[in-house]
Amino acid sequence: MRTQNSLDRHRFTQKKEGVLNRKLLLGIALLGILVFGVANLSAQAYTTYRFALNGTGSFMAHPPTFAGQIIGGSAKLYPGTFYFAFDDSGWPTDDPGTPQNERLDYVIAHYFQYDSTAGAESWWGYFQPSGYGEPMPKWRFYSAAGDTLGGGCSQVTIAIKDLNANGIMEASEYATKVVSGNMIAYIDYGGGCFNNSCGIGTFSGTLKVVDALTMQEEWAVGSATSSPGRLYIQDGGCSVGVQTSSWGTIKSIYR
Amino acid sequence: MIMKEKMIIGLFLLAGMIIAPACASAQLPEALTVEFEFDGFGNAILSSLPVYSGSIFEGDPLVLGADWWIRIDDSSWPAPSNPQARWDYLFNNFATYNAGLHSWTIVFDEHSCATKPVWEIDHATNGMMGGTLIVALTFMDSNKNGILDLGERMFAVYSGDLIVMKYGTGLFAGYCGLGTFDGSLHNADPANWADDYVEGSCYLDLQNCEVGVREASWTAIKSMFK
Numbered sequence: 331m332r333t334q335n336s337l338d339r340h341r342f343t344q345k346k347e348g349v350l351n352r353k354l355l356l357g358i359a360l361l362g363i364l365v366f367g368v369a370n371l372s373a374q375a376y377t378t379y380r381f382a383l384n385g386t387g388s389f390m391a392h393p394p395t396f397a398g399q400i401i402g403g404s405a406k407l408y409p410g411t412f413y414f415a416f417d418d419s420g421w422p423t424d425d426p427g428t429p430q431n432e433r434l435d436y437v438i439a440h441y442f443q444y445d446s447t448a449g450a451e452s453w454w455g456y457f458q459p460s461g462y463g464e465p466m467p468k469w470r471f472y473s474a475a476g477d478t479l480g481g482g483c484s485q486v487t488i489a490i491k492d493l494n495a496n497g498i499m500e501a502s503e504y505a506t507k508v509v510s511g512n513m514i515a516y517i518d519y520g521g522g523c524f525n526n527s528c529g530i531g532t533f534s535g536t537l538k539v540v541d542a543l544t545m546q547e548e549w550a551v552g553s554a555t556s557s558p559g560r561l562y563i564q565d566g567g568c569s570v571g572v573q574t575s576s577w578g579t580i581k582s583i584y585r
Numbered sequence: 586m587i588m589k590e591k592m593i594i595g596l597f598l599l600a601g602m603i604i605a606p607a608c609a610s611a612q613l614p615e616a617l618t619v620e621f622e623f624d625g626f627g628n629a630i631l632s633s634l635p636v637y638s639g640s641i642f643e644g645d646p647l648v649l650g651a652d653w654w655i656r657i658d659d660s661s662w663p664a665p666s667n668p669q670a671r672w673d674y675l676f677n678n679f680a681t682y683n684a685g686l687h688s689w690t691i692v693f694d695e696h697s698c699a700t701k702p703v704w705e706i707d708h709a710t711n712g713m714m715g716g717t718l719i720v721a722l723t724f725m726d727s728n729k730n731g732i733l734d735l736g737e738r739m740f741a742v743y744s745g746d747l748i749v750m751k752y753g754t755g756l757f758a759g760y761c762g763l764g765t766f767d768g769s770l771h772n773a774d775p776a777n778w779a780d781d782y783v784e785g786s787c788y789l790d791l792q793n794c795e796v797g798v799r800e801a802s803w804t805a806i807k808s809m810f811k
Contacts, residue, residue: 375727376740447701449750449761450717456692466686484683484690485721489746491763493794508765508790510744512723514686530688530725532742534765534788556620558767558786562742564727 376529376562379404381471382552383412383535383559388545389437393418396537396549400471403557406523410473414483414549416457417465434545438499442490451492453499456485457511469513471561479527479561480519486511488537505539509549515561517568528568531561613756617791619645623653623768624784629675630668631778635659639783641706647756651708655718658698668778676733680724687726689733694719704747712755718747722770738775743768743785751794761794 385398397413424433442455458464470480488509490499513531520527535551535558552558625639638654663670679697680689695701705715722743724733744767751761768785 445695445701445717445748447717449752450701450748452717452748452763454694454719454746466683482683482686484686484688484723485692485744487719487721487744487746489719489748489763489765491748491761493761493792506763506790508746508763508788510721510746510765510767512688512690512721512742512744512767514688514723514725530723530742532723532744532767532769534744534746534767534786536765536788536790552620552786552788556786558620558788560742560767560769562740562769567727 375564375567377565379407379561379563380557381407381533381559381561382554382557383533383549384551384553385412385549386540386546387414387549388547389416390424390433390545392423396547398549400473402552402554403559406475406477407471407473407479407561410471410475412469412471414467414469414486416467416486419464431545442488444492444497446497448495451495451497453490453492455488455490457483457488467511470519473522475522477522477524478519479515479524479563481514481516481528484512484514501539501542505542507537508535509537510534513561515563520568524563524565526566526568527563529561529563531559533559535559613760615793617760617789619647619789619791620787621645621648622784622786624782625653626780626782627655628778628780629657629659630671631665633659633665637781637783647711648706648708651706651711653704653706655702655704655720657693657702658700660699662698672778680733682726682731684731687729688723689726690721690723692719692721708755710755712753712757714749714753714757714760716748716750716761716764718745718764718766720745735776739772741770743770743783749789749791757791759793759795760791762789762791764789 380403381400382402383398384401385396387394387396394416395413398411400408400410400412402408422432422436424431441457441459442453445452445454457467467483467486468481469483470478472478486509488507490503490507493503511533513533515527515529515531517526517528533551535549538548540546540548621641621644623639623641625637627635627637629635635657636654638652641648641651641653663674665671675691680691682689691697693702701717702720703715704718705713707713720743722741724737724741726733727737728734747764747766749760749762749764751759753760764787766785766787768783771782773779
């Protein structure tokens with residue numbers, strides 16, 4: 331009888347140890363996945379989507395918004411529509427009664443710096459300028475299939491060449507600009523197949539005046555045959571830190 | 586007689602002036618756009634006077650197969666003999682954390698470097714062109730903890746604009762203009778300061794910048810008949 335009780339206790343202890351061992355193995359396996367996952371973050375976590383854009387807009391508008399069509403790129407983005415919107419808090423409006431354009435003068439003075447390097451004379455505009463704490467430009471993509479992505483730009487840079495190197499920005503020089511920027515995609519603006527997605531991206535293109543009277547400008551990134559824009563999107567693990575949630579799962583096994 | 590000689594010389598110069606642009610335009614048009622894809626390697630932490638370089642593997646035949654490089658002026662940075670101090674200097678002084686976007690951005694320009702970075706494209710037969718540029722690099726704070734973890738340093742995106750100076754050679758001689766580029770940066774082992782692999786797209790908007798020369802020629806010819 332004593333032997334039977336002892337065996338039962340032993341079996342109970344073995345069973346308990348077995349459960350603990352299984353939990354331990356599961357924990358180690360999850361830890362391994364976590365470590366492997368972090369080590370291979372760049373290789374595994376993101377899916378790359380390319381895009382090309384063509385739209386119009388104006389710094390004269392309130393808010394300054396450049397919107398149009400996604401004209402090429404990855405199937406999950408193209409065809410579709412897009413917009414980039416700048417924050418114009420504090421920008422003056424143009425006074426039609428004066429010869430100068432007060433709004434454009436403010437934009438040039440506030441965001442642009444002149445580089446007088448011989449042979450590379452140019453103006454460089456940073457949106458937003460460092461140290462001012464102004465809201466960053468925002469962006470949204472809407473695919474025709476109903477999938478959406480959006481967020482903010484961590485940097486938008488516009489360059490203008492001073493072709494005659496006279497230090498004066500002529501209308502013809504302002505009319506031909508290049509623009510580039512880096513993008514952050516929030517999960518908050520992901521929809522459809524991007525419902526659980528977030529990520530990072532980048533674009534480069536041109537910003538050219540197409541109507542000097544209304545100061546409408548064409549925002550072009552690539553073409554129907556080239557898609558320089560990139561979005562690196564991760565599906566899941568966006569609302570909370572990936573590492574934090576994984577650790578929480580492992581901890582809960584031992585509760 | 587003197588007037589006649591001047592007139593003959595003037596006609597020769599005028600003929601030369603007309604023929605020269607005609608030949609030039611036979612080579613390349615007055616305005617030109619060039620698009621291409623590139624990749625390469627570099628190491629801004631371990632290399633002094635860091636150079637990122639590689640090749641153009643897709644795009645316009647004018648530059649396809651060409652080599653490219655970007656050189657960064659690091660004369661104001663700590664020496665690469667202490668890579669941690671060099672990284673800390675760059676990150677602490679020039680990386681801006683955006684708490685709303687959960688990301689860090691470093692702009693490589695004449696403020697973070699002693700002078701603006703420079704670039705060049707060299708094609709074996711078509712010639713060379715180059716100029717200045719700025720690069721904006723963004724790392725994502727994936728776990729939103731406000732700390733740039735090693736895993737987050739393995740991947741970044743960049744974009745920038747560039748100026749094409751009119752000192753090119755070969756087919757690119759006389760062209761100047763603007764350009765823009767974007768792409769991604771991958772680092773397999775940031776803890777040990779491994780080389781960065783970069784890939785991206787570039788667009789160049791070029792125009793003939795030798796107009797000034799022609800204006801000067803007209804002035805010279807007119808002055809002969811004063």
